Amino acid sequence: MNPVTRALRPLRLLLPFLVIGLALVLFLTVGFLAFSPNLAQKKAPVSGCDTGISTATAGPGGGGATLETLTDEQRQNANAIISVAKDMGLPPKAWLVALATAMQESTLRNINHGDRDSLGLFQQRPSQGWGTPAQITDPAYSTRIFLDRLQEIPGWEQMPVTVAAQTVQRSAFPDAYAKWEGLAAGLVKTVGDVANPTGCAPGTTGALPPGASGAAIGFALREVGKPYVWGATGPDAYDCSGLMLRAFQAAGLTLPRVSQDQYNAGGHVPVRQMQPGDLFFYASDRTDPATIHHVAMYLGDDKMVEAPNKDNPVRVQPMPWTYGELVPLATRPGTTPNPA
Known part of the structure; x- marks a missing residue:
């Protein structure tokens, strides 16, 4: 018997047991999944209530x-x-x-x-x-x-x-x-005599948050489609800070008129920690608030509402997390400004 054959002989003896072992593992795995529907048939959860409106109250159109x-x-x-x-x-x-x-x-x-x-x-x-x-x-x-x-x-x-x-x-x-x-x-x-039109429970994904944030979001969404006019503060047209001014006015909060001042109208949070109703900003130098030139409102669910420019009306857009001019800190109106 040559040396190679002698070396492989133990493996040949073990091979039937390895095959049987693998077959047994496969059989048990298939059987376990077949009789465990919670695992075998588990599906990705469905987001059930992304309505974008309040389920508690119905505001004007x-x-x-x-x-x-x-x-x-x-x-x-x-x-x-x-x-x-x-x-x-x-x-x-x-x-x-x-x-x-x-x-x-x-x-x-x-x-x-x-x-x-x-x-x-x-x-x-x-x-x-x-x-x-x-x-x-x-x-x-x-x-x-x-x-x-x-x-x-x-x-x-x-x-x-x-x-x-x-x-x-x-x-x-x-x-x-x-x-x-x-x-x-x-x-x-x-008209339809339905207490909860969306089928969502209050507070679930997509329902407006309580308090000033929800009221401000609701106002801004009702203005979607209205034209952008520089210097306008509604009711027929808005610029970026004019929309935020009126949205929070409807929520009972007074904001300064221009975006640079609105940046300091509340506490600051990192943009990645924003909550619905927080304001975020664009600046030509994102590290220098003195160069801020645009403000928008975060809606949650990676969406925002803004009055962008003369070529676009008030609109809802995806949140531009990677935009080069996005200022790293957002503002939460109605909270205490951060110490200088």
Whole structure:
């Protein structure tokens, strides 16, 4: 027997036992998973309540519209939308999306005109396959086809209202739906007789925080879509600091007028530790607050609201964590300023 064969002989003797051992381990692993559904079938958790609006109160909509100022026609159309959604067995979140969409597209009026060939409550276009003009101007039909397409979107139930609406409508102004969420929630509550329109418990992801921060966020979201005008402080247009000024004024807090002064209008926190309602800033020299030239509000969930520039209206955007001009400290209005 040569030396190599002699050296391999113990391994050959052990090989059957190794094979049996591996087979046993594999069998036990498969069996364990098969009879342990919590492990074998565990799925990634679904974020269930990212609504972007308060589940406790329903504020006014954009443009000053409130439940009290709606006309009989608008209320009748709201009732028609809710009735169709109920007949389809859809949850109140779907009613909310449809109402916010119709309020943005037509102010809940069944109009026979619009951009290009857009018609009806949802400004649907015959040329884009939504139906005939007669169908689209039938509130029941237009609501049903809107909700049919909403249901085709994977995970629409977990989307913020404005995201779900935009995914169906593919609007040129995707953030504009946000300003109608509060009014739509009020309609679901009053017309639809639903205490909790979103299905979320207060305080869950996406609900507005309590206190001044939530009130300021709610105000800013209702102004989405309004134009940027340098020096403007509302109600029809804003610049960046003008929007923050009015948002916190609505929350009962007084901020200075310009962004450089707003930086010192509260305690400072690292931007990575921001909470919803905190203000963050851009500066040409991010280490020198004297060079600050822009302010925006953090919404949570990696989103922010701002009045950016003359080319863009008030909007909701992803949080620019890596932007080179992002000042490393944010400001929390209403808290004690940090010592100099």
